[in-house]
Amino acid sequence: MKISCIINNYNYCKYLGDAIESALFQTRPFDEIVIVDDGSTDGSRDVLSGYQSNPRVKIILKDNAGQLSAFNAGFEVSSGDWICFLDSDDRYKPDFLEKMEKTALEKEKVDFLFCKREYINENGESIPVRYRDRYARDIDYGYTIAKTYYAFSYTGQPTSLNMIKRNVLERILPFDMLEEFRVCADIVLIQGASLVGARKYLMDKRLVEYRVHGENAYHGIRRGADVLFMEKLSKLRMMDIFVDRCIKMDRRRLKELIAEEYKTKPARHAREMMIYIYVTLVSELHFFRKIETLLKILKSHLKKNGEMQSHVMETIERL
Numbered sequence: 001m002k003i004s005c006i007i008n009n010y011n012y013c014k015y016l017g018d019a020i021e022s023a024l025f026q027t028r029p030f031d032e033i034v035i036v037d038d039g040s041t042d043g044s045r046d047v048l049s050g051y052q053s054n055p056r057v058k059i060i061l062k063d064n065a066g067q068l069s070a071f072n073a074g075f076e077v078s079s080g081d082w083i084c085f086l087d088s089d090d091r092y093k094p095d096f097l098e099k100m101e102k103t104a105l106e107k108e109k110v111d112f113l114f115c116k117r118e119y120i121n122e123n124g125e126s127i128p129v130r131y132r133d134r135y136a137r138d139i140d141y142g143y144t145i146a147k148t149y150y151a152f153s154y155t156g157q158p159t160s161l162n163m164i165k166r167n168v169l170e171r172i173l174p175f176d177m178l179e180e181f182r183v184c185a186d187i188v189l190i191q192g193a194s195l196v197g198a199r200k201y202l203m204d205k206r207l208v209e210y211r212v213h214g215e216n217a218y219h220g221i222r223r224g225a226d227v228l229f230m231e232k233l234s235k236l237r238m239m240d241i242f243v244d245r246c247i248k249m250d251r252r253r254l255k256e257l258i259a260e261e262y263k264t265k266p267a268r269h270a271r272e273m274m275i276y277i278y279v280t281l282v283s284e285l286h287f288f289r290k291i292e293t294l295l296k297i298l299k300s301h302l303k304k305n306g307e308m309q310s311h312v313m314e315t316i317e318r319l
Contacts, residue, residue, distance in 0.1 A: 001081050001082065001101060001105070002032075002079065002080045002081050003030055003080045003081065003082045003083075003097060003101065004031060004032045004034060004078040004079060004084070005023045005032070005034070005083075005084045005085075005086055006034045006035075006036065006071065006074035006078060006084070006085050007020065007023065007034070007035045007036070007086045007087075007088055008036050008070035008071065008085070008088060008159075009035065009036065009037050009044055009070075010037070010038040010040055010064065010070075010088075011040045011041065011044065012040075012042075012088040013040065013043040013046075013047055014122075015088055015089040015090075015211060015213075016044050016047045016048070016088045017047050017050075019086055019087070019088045019089070019090060020033070020035065020047075020051060021091075022086075022093075022094075022096075022209075023086060023092060024054070024056070024057075025094060026092065026094060026097045026098065027094055027097070027098045028095075028097045028098035029056070030056065030084070030097060031056070031080060032056055032057075032058060032079065032080065033054075033057050033058070034057075034058045034060065034074045034077055034078050035048060035051070035058070035059050035060070035074075036060045036062065036071075036073050036074045037059070037060065037061050038062060038063075038065065038066065038067070038070045039064025039065070044088075045061060058077055060073050060074065060077065065178055065182075066178055066179070066181065066182030066185070067181065067183055067184070067185040067186075068175060068178050068181040068182070068185035068188060069178050070185075071085065071185055071188070072173055072174040072175065075173045076173075076174070078166075080166060081165065081166050082101075082104060082164065082165055083163070083164050083165075083166060083169055084100070084162070084163045084164075085160065085162060085164075085189065086159070086160045087158070087159045089211045089213065089215075089216070090160040090209060090210050090211050091120075091209050092160075092207065092209075093206075093207050093208065093209065096115075096208065099115075099203070099205055100115065100163050103138075103201070107140070107201055109199055110140070110199050110200070111164070111165045111193070111198035111199050112156065112164050112193045112198040112200045112201070113163045113200075113201050113203060114163070114201075114202055114203070115157070115161050115202070115203040115205050115207040115208060116157070116161070116202075116203070116205060116207070116208075117157065117158075117160075117206055117208045117209070117210040118208070118209050118210065119209075119210055119211075119212055120209045120210070120211050120212070121211070121212060121213065122213035124211075127212060136204060137204050137267075138201065138203055139201070139202040139204075140200075140201050140265060141155050141200040141201065141272075142199060142200070142261065142262075142263075142264030142265040142266070143194075143197060143198075143200075143261050144194040144200060145194060145195055145197060145257055145261060146254050146255070146257045146258045146279055146283075147261065147275060147276065147279055148191050148194035148195055148239070149195065149239060149251070149254050150255075150258075150279040150282055150283055151275050151279050151282075152235070153194070153275065154187070154190060154191065155190065155194055155200050156186075156189070156190035156193070156200065157190075158186055158210065159185075159186040159189070160208050160210065161207075161208050161210075162186070162189065162190070164189065164193060164198070165198070169189075169193075171192075171196040171246050172188065172189065172192040172193065172196060175188050175192070175238075175241075177234065177238060177241075180234035180238070181234070184231075187235060188238060191235070191238070191242075195239060195242040195243055195246065196242060196246040197246075199264070252284055254283075255285050258279055258280055258283060258285075258293055258297075259296035259297055259300070261276075262276045262296075262297050262300055262301075263300050268300065273297060273298075273301045276297050277294060277297065280293045280294050
């Protein structure tokens with residue numbers, strides 16, 4: 001298995017070396033590291049010059065066009081079977097790739113792996129955080145096409161926590177809404193992967209150090225109503241493009257996937273069930289089809305989780 005790391009950078013000179021070193025010195029080395037500098041003006045390119053002679057490192061210097069353009073450029077020259085993306089202000093723990101690859105080999109049907117994170121400050125020091133994990137275990141999310149389209153679900157993590165199969169990314173990148181996704185382009189990877197049919201899996205391991213500082217492009221930034229409206233409009237347009245381009249079916253037929261998609265999840269926890277109930281209610285299904293779909297979801301959930309009493313089962317069967 002060949003695994004590539006794509007590091008995108010714009011004016012994060014003081015963190016860039018940390019990110020590169022964390023990718024270079026993994027217990028299971030990356031087969032290649034592609035670093036895309038998106039027109040930095042802060043000395044980042046001086047940092048990159050120190051890595052030009054490394055045979056595992058490819059450096060792309062380009063004019064500034066935003067994070068999505070950096071993803072496009074990096075993926076174009078990458079060659080891995082799996083691709084990891086790293087923001088240049090974050091860093092991997094040394095065993096990140098070793099543990100991600102182990103799970104990828106064990107879960108052969110999975111196309112999109114993501115892990116959890118710890119927080120560090122601008123000096124690389126741990127930030128005390130009281131983590132409130134709903135589920136302290138790995139979760140196989142199965143397929144998430146209908147969940148993403150109807151509930152606008154974000155089944156994944158920020159850029160640096162994801163590892164995606166090449167054959168999935170080939171259906172996503174290059175993507176040309178460059179202005180709309182100059183920042184927060186990980187939404188294209190995450191929701192795009194769902195909409196092209198990737199099977200997703202969460203690892204209950206904190207393998208990435210996510211840096212919080214005063215210059216984050218998205219984290220902690222307050223955005224007004226107008227900005228939020230335009231962001232939502234761009235994301236809706238993006239989703240429709242993926243449905244039209246990759247699924248190649250009338251998007252109104254996605255409603256027919258809801259109950260069957262829910263069954264692809266080996267562990268069906270209550271929160272996931274509530275999302276699918278919402279998806280059913282907001283879909284274009286006719287009233288009686290909605291009732292039928294809701295009953296299928298409820299039956300599937302209770303049966304899988306061993307919570308079904310015989311009289312409940314009999315009632316559902318009669319309905």
